[in-house]
Amino acid sequence: MGSVYMRGDSPNWWVGFVDVNGKRKDKSSKSPDKQVAEKLLAVVERKVRAEKESGLVSANKGPITVHRYAEQWLADRRARGIAAADSDEDRLQHALPVIGGLVLAEVRPKDILTVIRAMEAKRTEEGAKKFAPRTVLHVYGALRQMFSDAHRDELIPASPCVLTRRRGELPKKRDKDPKWRRTALFEREELMMLITDKRVPERHRVLYAVENLGGMRINEISPRRWRDYLPDITPLGKMVIDTCWDSKKKVLKPATKTGVVREMPIHPVLARILADWQAEGWARQYGRPPGPEDFIVPSVDGGLLSSSSSYKRLQEDLAQLGLRRRRQHDARRTFITLAIADGAQKDLLRWATHGPEGDIVDAYTSLPWHVLCEQVAMLKVQLPEGYLPSGFIGITTQSLRSMEPTEMTTQLLWRRRESNPRPKAVCSLTLRA
Numbered sequence: 216m217g218s219v220y221m222r223g224d225s226p227n228w229w230v231g232f233v234d235v236n237g238k239r240k241d242k243s244s245k246s247p248d249k250q251v252a253e254k255l256l257a258v259v260e261r262k263v264r265a266e267k268e269s270g271l272v273s274a275n276k277g278p279i280t281v282h283r284y285a286e287q288w289l290a291d292r293r294a295r296g297i298a299a300a301d302s303d304e305d306r307l308q309h310a311l312p313v314i315g316g317l318v319l320a321e322v323r324p325k326d327i328l329t330v331i332r333a334m335e336a337k338r339t340e341e342g343a344k345k346f347a348p349r350t351v352l353h354v355y356g357a358l359r360q361m362f363s364d365a366h367r368d369e370l371i372p373a374s375p376c377v378l379t380r381r382r383g384e385l386p387k388k389r390d391k392d393p394k395w396r397r398t399a400l401f402e403r404e405e406l407m408m409l410i411t412d413k414r415v416p417e418r419h420r421v422l423y424a425v426e427n428l429g430g431m432r433i434n435e436i437s438p439r440r441w442r443d444y445l446p447d448i449t450p451l452g453k454m455v456i457d458t459c460w461d462s463k464k465k466v467l468k469p470a471t472k473t474g475v476v477r478e479m480p481i482h483p484v485l486a487r488i489l490a491d492w493q494a495e496g497w498a499r500q501y502g503r504p505p506g507p508e509d510f511i512v513p514s515v516d517g518g519l520l521s522s523s524s525s526y527k528r529l530q531e532d533l534a535q536l537g538l539r540r541r542r543q544h545d546a547r548r549t550f551i552t553l554a555i556a557d558g559a560q561k562d563l564l565r566w567a568t569h570g571p572e573g574d575i576v577d578a579y580t581s582l583p584w585h586v587l588c589e590q591v592a593m594l595k596v597q598l599p600e601g602y603l604p605s606g607f608i609g610i611t612t613q614s615l616r617s618m619e620p621t622e623m624t625t626q627l628l629w630r631r632r633e634s635n636p637r638p639k640a641v642c643s644l645t646l647r648a
Contacts, residue, residue, distance in 0.1 A: 216258055216536040219244075219252040228252035232259050235266040251483060262320070265369035279370060281322060282315035288361050301463050306357040309334055309346075309459060324375045327358060328384055335386070348386035350501040355385060400549040401427065401541065403596070408536050410488065411602055415532045418500050421492045422512045422525065425534075426546035428596065430554075433543045434460040435470055437520040442507040444481070444489065452481040452587040462522050477570040478590040480584075484598055489601050548595065559593040567591060 217232035230252055242259065244252035271279045285307055292300040314322060334346050334354060335470060359376035366374050378384035378613045402410070409415060409423040425436050432456070438460050446452040456477040458467040470477055481489070489511070497505045501517050511592045514520045526543055533540060551568060555561055567587045 216341060219249060219256055229531065230256040230259060232256065233261065235263050241337055252550045257384070260419060261369050262372075262548050269368065269370065279319045280315065281319050282311055283319050284319050284370070285311060285315070285361060288364060295415070298461070298468060302353075303360070306354045307361070309354045310358055320371045322362070322371075322375045324377050325492075327355070327375050328378060330358070331355060331378065331385065348389050350390060351386050378591045399545045400552055400570070401545060403553060405536075405538055406549060406553075407596065407599075409532065411599055412536060414535050417492075417496055418512065419517075419528055419532055421488060421496065421519075422527075423546065424485055425512060426543065427549055428482045428488075428520060428594070428622045429454065429479060430550040430591075431456065431479060432459065432547060433520075433522045433525060434462060434514060437510070437522065437525075438467055439511045440508055441505050441511055443492065444480070446490065450585055451591065452486050454479045454481055460522075461517065465566045475570050476588075477567075478584075479567055480588040482591050482594060482596075487598065487603050553596075554590065554594040557593045559590040563587065564590045 217230055221232050222229055225243065228246060228249050228251065230244060231239065231240055231241050234240050242255070244255045248332075266279065269279070269284075269287070271283055286552055289300055289304050289307075292303065313330045314326050316324060319363055329484050331351060332356075355376065355378065359374065362371065362374040362376050365371045380387060406423075406427045411418050412420075417422070422436070425431060426433065429436070431439075435456050438458050439454065439456070441456045444452065445455065456470045456479060459470045460466075461468050461538065475490050485573065493505060497509075501513070505511075509517070510519060512520055514524065522543070529543060530540055533614075547568070551564065554564055563582065563586060566582050567590060
């Protein structure tokens, strides 16, 4: 049990307490006010209890350092199944060489600023490139989360992560090369080459069609099985996206952070390609008809498609077609960009490509299926005549609109509050004395 007392050689109150190793400690409150000393004693005793409960302090190890707390923090996040734990570990590797040896409770904002300044000044092995601003911000974000949890665990009195962009302590969120993002997509003609040019293997063409016309990430596509594809839904078929493949942990995880199942309308052109692939193409590749549990686009041996191997194949196919290098994720960006350019509404298309954002309004909103289908069908692409057997009747945007029920004219399409115009009053109230 601690105590507060006055010393003859000091005008300030002091606190006496027993630390986590059982040793008597004395600390000045730096105030002649006894209540200040009592509050300090309460804080110190809570910290000692928290250190005992953490199991990180012992006579042999000494006080808790940033590095030791980071190890426990990452292990705890992995045990709780937090998907960002691996990324957090990678990001902390940029900070721990600078502050890892410091006592956790003694880290100050200037120490965090030292980490940021070191990253901004550090050069890569090529000697010409710096860390991208987004990388610096991601490292700071991991530190801020870790120190916030340390404060919650009562191991530190306050988080030292108080840096701001306003004071120039953090970089603005921008790409390392501001011109890069404008080129990170496929032109419409390049898209059609990828999905129709016979120099590209058939299995690859189907994958590129799903990527560019389905608006899905590669790790959402790879675990999709034929049972996830519902072609008979009207007005457009549906791909149910309830999982995605974690290429680092080698496990399936929910497709969205909130665990919400996404349903993606299948563009009429993609539906034709998948119909032919299911009827004949899949069997040509794997020697038998596909079953409900087979992957829609498997690896060469029929197993789950690897994102790294499919990236290598993409670069080979781009070189074969004489096209510049692109990322797999650029196909998803291509779909969204071209669909909006052709008339799709961004707020509605987002429901198909990303799902609800997670705010309370989205949680209470369910858009009709044909509304999402109309947005996807806005994308104007057409297969060359004779590329696939005829017999599939494509659905146009006009026909989709003709299916809209009349009561939809009064439906409210929810958006963010700041983008919603304030409705005009339909009546007024007059207050009388």
